[in-house]
Amino acid sequence: MGVILNQPSRQDDGPPASLGRISGAFSLMQSFHGDSKRPVPKLWNQRLGLLRAGNLWKRQGRSIWWQGWSEDGDAYLILPDQLLGTDTKNLRKHQVSGLTLLGSDELHRQQLIQRLERQSELPAQPKSLQKRCMQQLAQAPAVFWTSDALAAISGTTAPLLQQGSHGCLALRLHGNTLHWGGVVGDRSIALAATQPKQGWNFSVSDRQKPPDFDKASLLEVHGARVDLILGTLLSRQIIQEPLESQYGVNQAIRSRLALSPFSLRLQQQTKGAYRAGLQFQAPLPGGAAAWTTVFDRVSTRLEERGFQRSTPKPSPTPSQTPTSKQDKDKKTDAVIWKDQRGGQNKIVGGWRWLQKPGTLPLLSAGLASLPDTKPFYQTLPAASDSALKLHARPRNLVALGLMNGAWPALLKQADTLHLQIKPAIVSANLKTSGQQAWWEIRGQLVLSSAADPSEDSD
Incomplete structure (x- = not known):
């Protein structure tokens, strides 16, 4: 045999x-x-x-x-x-x-x-990522994957994960927390023949405490540029054509959007028609004036599909009463879209611009929820070289039916997930780092009492 x-x-x-x-x-x-x-x-x-x-x-x-x-x-x-x-x-x-x-x-x-x-x-070359990965697999708990595996596991979220479609991680279980560290990229690790000056970093820290994040959030992502998660979608012709023909989002606008830092979060909703609502905030270049044409086109398409537009009227306190037309415009720039067909009064989303003195105008948008009236956008510290941070509550996402795919049982049963990535080859300008192939990744998975780390085959 x-x-x-x-x-x-x-x-x-x-x-x-x-x-x-x-x-x-x-x-x-x-x-x-x-x-x-x-x-x-x-x-x-x-x-x-x-x-x-x-x-x-x-x-x-x-x-x-x-x-x-x-x-x-x-x-x-x-x-x-x-x-x-x-x-x-x-x-x-x-x-x-x-x-x-x-x-x-x-x-x-x-x-x-x-x-x-x-x-x-x-x-494999002596200093290649492939060589280092195989050394990790030979000596300690670790995992190596390709884009085929990620696509099979992640289901419909695969296009959002292309920056990590290939990778290799060292793993360490400490108490009820699984820690990891390694390298991910958008191509086979066998193609990474040269290494960063400091070498390929697979160090794992089991001393870092899980960070706190909004208790109402099922998912939070803070990134240095939008194309870290939407780059694959924005590059597809099937996405580009309707964006350009129906909404006026041409190549120049897509490039400005791709380079913008952002924050997004998915929050559970106990009331309303949707189990969760997605919120997005970004300091888009040019502010409201530069994006008026785009949002006007979006509004036209939504009206054609039967949605109703409403502009909420503010209820200012005496000290906040607008004293000029310009002030009034600032107070009434929110646009909310509702689905009132069939007797419904369902909020489907909207947008508004938030402005604080000395800061760039911040787009605040909501899908299946109102756009937040307060900034939750977080700037990633330049000193950390971080390009993206993610926090999630997998067990809650699964319970609400919001985490499809064939993810490992250990992940689906976890209370929280935290990860961050930074360029494996540090660039002086993080704007250019989005073009690179390889990223260092660190993270931890806080396991619930129901999870059993011995279920290796899952």
Whole structure:
């Protein structure tokens, strides 16, 4: 039942090199510490049988083992040859350079062999990201993924995650918090042949406390430029054409929008027609005057679709009573859109401009909610080099049906998620850093009491 790939001996042979040779056959690989005090993982029982799995799990001790996934769906169990020894009867196995790869059945094994035969055999460069990633996988808990894996896991949110469509993270569980650190990018890590001056950083800190964020928020994102999350969508012709023809958002306007810093948040709503509302704030260049034509076109399209426009009238205190036409205009610049068809009075969104002395005009927009009247926009400190910060409450998002995709159970059961990214190669001007391919990422997942970190196969 087994096949061995005979390859010439190399000086760099060892687990990192072996993992590098098989990595092209998988869209996602993860490494785990063994722990004989915990139950035998479900995948071990499935691939090895109960008796053999139990014996080998005890023999494994704290050594590293791996799990791999590809487009065929079922997971592969990956173990060092010496663990199995000669006890391989009736196993659907394939051996590569000291590793035994175990599939679910003969077809599963043959599919693996075909992928291995198709992949490139070029060795990783000594300082490449691929080399560093395989070293992480060989020595400690870590995870490596490609765009195929992210697309399969993230569902409809995949276009928003393209800056991290490929990556490699070191993982560390400390108490009820999973910490990670590593590198993500928009292309295969095998293409990152040169490294930053300080080297590829996989350090993980387990001392940082989870930051606080608005209790009403299900999700908050603060970014140095909009195209960090919307760049893929804004670059697609199927998106560009209606933006230009129907709303007048031409290439110049899209570029100004793409370069704007922003904050957005998704907040739970206990009243109204929607379970949550999305709010967005950004200091768009030029202020209201520069965007009047765009919003007029948006208004026309919304009216054509049957929505009703309303401009709320302020109720100022005597000390706030407008004294000039200009003051009145500042107080009544909010535009709210409602759906009143069929007897409804449903707020579908709106926008307004917020202005404080000495600051740029701030667009405040809402979708399925009113635009916020107070700024929640946060400027990322220049000294930190941060390009994006994200905070989320995954368990609450799942409960409201707002987190689709095949995300790992550990993530879906987490109380909070926090991450931040910064350029792997620091630029003096963060505006230019959006064009780079590689980002350092740090984060933590605060697990709920219901989550079980031993569920490796999920």
